[in-house]
Amino acid sequence: MAGIFEIAQAGDKTYFFRLTAADGTVVAVSPLFSSIKSAAAGINAVRENAATGLVVDRSGAHRRVASSRSGGRAMAPRTGTPVAAG
Structure with a gap:
């Protein structure tokens, strides 16, 4: 089942x-x-x-993981790549 958009009055x-x-x-x-x-x-x-929107990870988690694997060199995350769920 699909999600539902609900319009409500706030004030x-x-x-x-x-x-x-x-x-x-x-x-x-x-x-x-x-x-x-x-x-x-x-x-x-x-x-x-x-x-059609791309998912961009700006959390910095990718940068920290990449940095530890690259011998301490910081690597910028790639933008527009899918982020795995879970």
């Missing part, structure tokens, strides 16, 4: 959306929008960009 005339996984886990929460229409546009932007 007086402010809205946000959240993406929940099939098991109910909240995967993402948006910033606030001034209208439901703007929140819906934000959902569309996420859907379009997530389908």
